[in-house]
Amino acid sequence: MGFRHRGEAGRQLGVRLKEWASDQGVRQPLVLALPRGGVPVAAEAAQALGVPLDVLVARKIGLPGRPETGIGAIVGEDPPLFDRRALEMLGLSEDRLVGEVARERAELRRRALLYRGDRPTPDIEDRAVIVVDDGLATGATARAALRHLSRQGPARLLLAVPVGAPETVAEMRSEADDIVCLQQPPDFRAVGFWYDDFEQVSDEEVIETLNEVSGPTSDRPEG
Structure with a gap:
């Protein structure tokens, strides 16, 4: 396999x-x-x-200090989508992840501009x-x-x-x-x-x- x-x-x-x-x-x-x-x-x-x-x-949102562990993700300008079960198990709130979301949003925008340039998104x-x-x-x-x-x-x-x-x-x-x-x-x-x-x-x-x-x-x- x-x-x-x-x-x-x-x-x-x-x-x-x-x-x-x-x-x-x-x-x-x-x-x-x-x-x-x-x-x-x-x-x-x-x-x-x-x-x-x-x-x-799309960008994965990782745990603070452990970015490889995904607990959510963002696409475009959509609100972040979190794994609610993971947040509850880890005792985390969305407010605690504002910094991670902002960093990933900035990287998402950078990559979208880099990959697409002025090419329109498909309908x-x-x-x-x-x-x-x-x-x-x-x-x-x-x-x-x-x-x-x-x-x-x-x-x-x-x-x-x-x-x-x-x-x-x-x-x-x-x-x-x-x-x-x-x-x-x-x-x-x-x-x-x-x-x-x-x-x-x-x-x-x-x-x-x-x-x-x-x-x-x-x-x-x-x-």
């Missing part, structure tokens, strides 16, 4: 997504990557589907949208992204990941119309555990990939 790198995972995911699109009668879906790690995965999937690639920047109303990341651990960023998109009226909303924690995949089924997850190992541990090469993706790689794979997003093909 597992993948050599994100590119291989994306190619395998692309095969499954082509089957999904054919089975569901979906033509020309919009593929949105969650940067940075989701971009090389989504690029392969978008190429397999023959559609453009775009990004939706997703009545379109089939596939959200892609490199894995699903707590699901904080994916949940925030899906709720952000669902308010915009997509025809269908799919979450696609190469690997995910089984309990998180089950929880996320209420957030999307469909979920495609290639592997759900019972001993999940962490996303990076299932990749031989899980090097951090750089801003430069994201921009280069988007320039290679992205295309016009103003068209509104049937979804």
Whole structure:
């Protein structure tokens, strides 16, 4: 089990997504990557589907002093979405996390400007949208992204990941119309555990990939 790198995972995911699109009668879906790690995965999937690639920047909100431990996430200018159970267990209030939210909001805006420039965000109303990341651990960023998109009226909303924690995949089924997850190992541990090469993706790689794979997003093909 597992993948050599994100590119291989994306190619395998692309095969499954082509089957999904054919089975569901979906033509020309919009593929949105969650940067940075989701971009090389989504690029392969978008190429397999023959559609453009775009990004939706989301940021994890971490514990004070332990930023790697996600307890929430933000997308765009939406209010932060917190894991209420985690906050209660840790004895934390939203007021205690104002600083973390502000820092992540600033980084989100920086990345959105860097990755998109003056390129308009795609109109997703009545379109089939596939959200892609490199894995699903707590699901904080994916949940925030899906709720952000669902308010915009997509025809269908799919979450696609190469690997995910089984309990998180089950929880996320209420957030999307469909979920495609290639592997759900019972001993999940962490996303990076299932990749031989899980090097951090750089801003430069994201921009280069988007320039290679992205295309016009103003068209509104049937979804």
